[in-house]
Amino acid sequence: MAAATVPSPLALRIVAECPVTKARACDLALPHWTVSTPVFMPVGTQGTLKGITADQLESLGCQICLGNTYHLGMRPGPDLIERANGLHGFMNWKRNLLTDSGGFQMVSLVELSEVTEEGVKFKSPYDGKEILLSPEKSISIQNSLGSDIMMQLDDVVSSTVKGPRVEEAMHRSIRWLDRCIAANKHPDRQNLFAIIQGGLDAQLRKACLNEMTQRDVPGFAIGGLSGGEEKDDFWRMVTLSTDYLPREKPRYLMGVGYAVDLVVCVALGCDMFDCVFPTRTARFGSALVPWGSLQVKQKQYAKDFQPIDPDCQCPTCKRHSRAYLHALFKSDTAAMHHVTIHNISYQLTLMRSVRQSIVDGRFPEFIRTFMKRMFPSPDQYPGWAMEALASVNVALD
Numbered sequence: 150m151a152a153a154t155v156p157s158p159l160a161l162r163i164v165a166e167c168p169v170t171k172a173r174a175c176d177l178a179l180p181h182w183t184v185s186t187p188v189f190m191p192v193g194t195q196g197t198l199k200g201i202t203a204d205q206l207e208s209l210g211c212q213i214c215l216g217n218t219y220h221l222g223m224r225p226g227p228d229l230i231e232r233a234n235g236l237h238g239f240m241n242w243k244r245n246l247l248t249d250s251g252g253f254q255m256v257s258l259v260e261l262s263e264v265t266e267e268g269v270k271f272k273s274p275y276d277g278k279e280i281l282l283s284p285e286k287s288i289s290i291q292n293s294l295g296s297d298i299m300m301q302l303d304d305v306v307s308s309t310v311k312g313p314r315v316e317e318a319m320h321r322s323i324r325w326l327d328r329c330i331a332a333n334k335h336p337d338r339q340n341l342f343a344i345i346q347g348g349l350d351a352q353l354r355k356a357c358l359n360e361m362t363q364r365d366v367p368g369f370a371i372g373g374l375s376g377g378e379e380k381d382d383f384w385r386m387v388t389l390s391t392d393y394l395p396r397e398k399p400r401y402l403m404g405v406g407y408a409v410d411l412v413v414c415v416a417l418g419c420d421m422f423d424c425v426f427p428t429r430t431a432r433f434g435s436a437l438v439p440w441g442s443l444q445v446k447q448k449q450y451a452k453d454f455q456p457i458d459p460d461c462q463c464p465t466c467k468r469h470s471r472a473y474l475h476a477l478f479k480s481d482t483a484a485m486h487h488v489t490i491h492n493i494s495y496q497l498t499l500m501r502s503v504r505q506s507i508v509d510g511r512f513p514e515f516i517r518t519f520m521k522r523m524f525p526s527p528d529q530y531p532g533w534a535m536e537a538l539a540s541v542n543v544a545l546d
Contacts, residue, residue, distance in 0.1 A: 156337075157336075157340060157367040158179070158180050158297075158336075158337060158338050158339065158340060158367075159177065159178065159179055159340045159367040159368065160177075160178040161175050161176075161177050161178075161397060161398060161399055162175060162176045162178070163175050163396075163397075164176055164508060165507050165508045165510070166507075167416075167507050167510075167512045167513070168510070169512070169513050169541070169542045169543065170415075170418075170512060170513065170538075170541040170542065170543060171391055171416065171417055171418030171541055172187070172415045172416050172418065172503075172512050173186075173418070173420070173507065174186065174187070174504045174507040174508050175399070175420060177399055177420070177421075179213070179245045179297040179298070179340070180338055180339075181237065181243065181244050181245045181297055182212050182213070182243075182244040182245045183212075184212045184213050184245060185212065185501070185504055186399070186420040186421060186504070187411075187415045187419070187420055187421070187422070187500050187503055187504055187507075188212065188213060188420070188421050188422070188500055189406065189411065189422050189423070189424075189496040189497060189499070189500045190213050190214055190215055190247060190421060190422065190423040191206065191211060191214045191215070191423075191427070191428065191493050191496070192214070192215045192217075192423055192424065192425045193214050193215055193216055193240070195216075195217065195220050195221060195224070196216060196221060196230075196236055196239055196240040197240060198214065198428055198489070198493070199428055199432070199485075199489070200428070200431075200432070200482070200485050200486040200489045201428075201486065201489050201490060201493065203240055203242045205464075205490060206242075207242075207243070208464075209463070209490070209494050209497055210497055210501070211244065211493070211497060212244050212245060213245035213246065213247060213297070213298075214242070214244075214245075214246065214247075215246070215247050215248070215249065215423050216236050216246055216247075216248045216249075216294060216296060217248070217249055217251075218248050218249055218250055218251040218287060218290050218294065218300075219249075219251035219271075219282070221248075221290070221294060222251065222282075222290040223275055223280075224275065227289070227290045227294065228293070230293060230294055231294075234295070235293070235295025235296075236248070236294040236295055236296060237295060245297040246295075246296040246297055246298075247296055247297065247298040247299075247300070247423070248291050248294050248296035248298070248299055248300065249300050250287045250291070250302040250303065250329075250344075251269075251287050251302065252269070252287075252300075252302050252303045252304070252305045252344075264304060264321075266321065267283055268281050268282050268283030268284065268286065268287075268302070269281070269302075270282075282302065283302070283328075284301070284302040284325040284326075284328035284329045284332060285328060285329075285332040287301075287302040287329070288302075288329050288332040288333050288334075288341075289332065291339070292333065292335055295335075295339070296339060297339065297340060298339075298340045298341075298367075298368065299333070299340065299341050299342070300342050300344060300370065301322070301326045301329040301330075301341060301342065301344055302325050302329060303318075303322040303325060303326075303344040303346055303372055304317070304319075304321040304322050304325065304346070305318070305346075305372065305373060306318045306348065306373065307376050307377070308349065308373055308374055308375070308378040308383075309376065309377050309378055310348065311348070311349075315347065315348035315350060315353060316353055318348075318373075319346045319347045319348070319353050319356065319357045322344060322346045322357070323357065323360045323361060326343050326344075326361060326364060326366075327364070329341060330364065330366065340366075340367040340368060341366055341367065342366060342367065342368040342369060342370050342399075343361045343364060343366045343368075343370065344369075344370045344371075344372035344403070345357050345358055345361060345369060345370065345371050345372060345373075345394075346372055346373045347373065347386075349378055349382045349386060351385070351386070351389055354386055354389055354390060355389070355393065358390065358393040358394065362393065362394065362395060366398075367398065367399075368398050368399040368400070368401060369394050369395075369398060369400055370400075370401040370403050371386070371387060371390045371391075371400065371401070371402045371403065371419070372403050374386055374387065374402070374403070374405075375402075375403070375404040375405050375410075375424075376404070379533075380531065380533035380534075381532075381533050381536070383533070384413065384414075384533055384534075384536070384537040384540075387402060387414055387417050388417045388418070388537070388540060388541075391417055391418030392418075399421060400418060400419050400420045400421070401419070401420065401421035401422070402414050402419040402421070402422055403423065404423065404424055405419075405422045405423075405424055406422060406423070406424020406426035406427060406496070407424075407426060408437065408496075408499060408519075408523065409520075409523060409531065409534055411496075411500070411503075412499075412503060412515075412516060412519055412520075413534050413537050413538060415503055415507075415512075416516065416537070416538060416543060417541060427489075427492035427493055427495065427496050428489050428492065428493065430442070430492065431485060431488040431489040431491070431492045432485045432488075432489070433446075434446035434478050434484070434485075434488065435488075436457045436458075436488050436491055436492060436495075437491070437492045437495040437496070438457065438461075438495070439458070439460075439519075439522045439523065440522055440523060441523060443457055443458075443471070445457070445471055445474045445475050445478060445484075445488065446475065446478050447475075450471040450472060450474075450475045451472060451475050451476070452472055453470065453471040453472050454470040454471070454472050455470060455471055456469065456470060456471070457471060457474070457491055458491075458495075461491065461494065461495065461498075462494075462498075463490055463491050463494035463495070463498075464490055464494075465487040465488065465490050465491040465494075466491060474487060474488065502515070503515065513542075513543045516538065516543055516545075517543075517545060517546065520534075520545055527545065530545055
């Protein structure tokens, strides 16, 4: 007799689908909150977003953010976090958390790691000790963290790598998915997402999609992209993936955070996104605006008493001028804090506007207005974005 499957602690309700593109607006019910998609998820590597409190994140309307399994597993460690009632209790966050598997560090810390069938051997960047991160260990740490969505450990290769290593990584990711599913101690309250691999090879992606969608996991991520590959290759792999992913499950495109990429990839059928970009760029004085970015450190803003964006309702724009932030960047780390709040607010507001336009049946018009505002003239529209949008019936004039 087959073991009874545990019902997933996740429910996806499709609220609206764009009749022109592949975009959709959904309600994603998770253990700690119902998330409105499309959604951008800010990245809090070690139980915090740098320069912003959990309360501030909540007040900006954030419904789900990320924690990093690799870094939290090293410091302060899963045992301590488990004693604090998981990462939710440790960082006092009442809404949803998604934890990555630690696999991405195979690329970002490649000089410290070695991959075998057993798992990934790392040299700790903290004390130089050797650690084995296996699929079972990754899930064990994530079980201790208590995240609402856990990611499988996958074999990650850079998106610019070609040749047999890409196929090897794809097949190993499928085998590791099965080990992750078997290792999950809390399938009744923690959702495990599979990660589609296959590099920039359409046949490998299809083979991975075919295998992984046969597993009854609560959701799917599109992995191994946005790592330096050509944008033409990037969007084709995204749309190929959403063509084959099941309609009734969430689709998470990993590591994407530029505004144009978000809007285009919603049109290609993605629901969830994450990226360090808005927080990292804030620390260098770059504020995200509907016309691109504004560098508050530049001299031209020294006597400019407008807010970053006159139409923005975030606490930074309500209270502080460009001139104040410009001056603050010379003397105080609070400047980074203020711009981080603005940038997170910008991303969350953008996604709320995208969602509303899908619900209202005017998403193609939203895209055209967004692009007109983002670029001074149509001849500056990125060719890849125009091609990607044309593939889902949106012509930019």
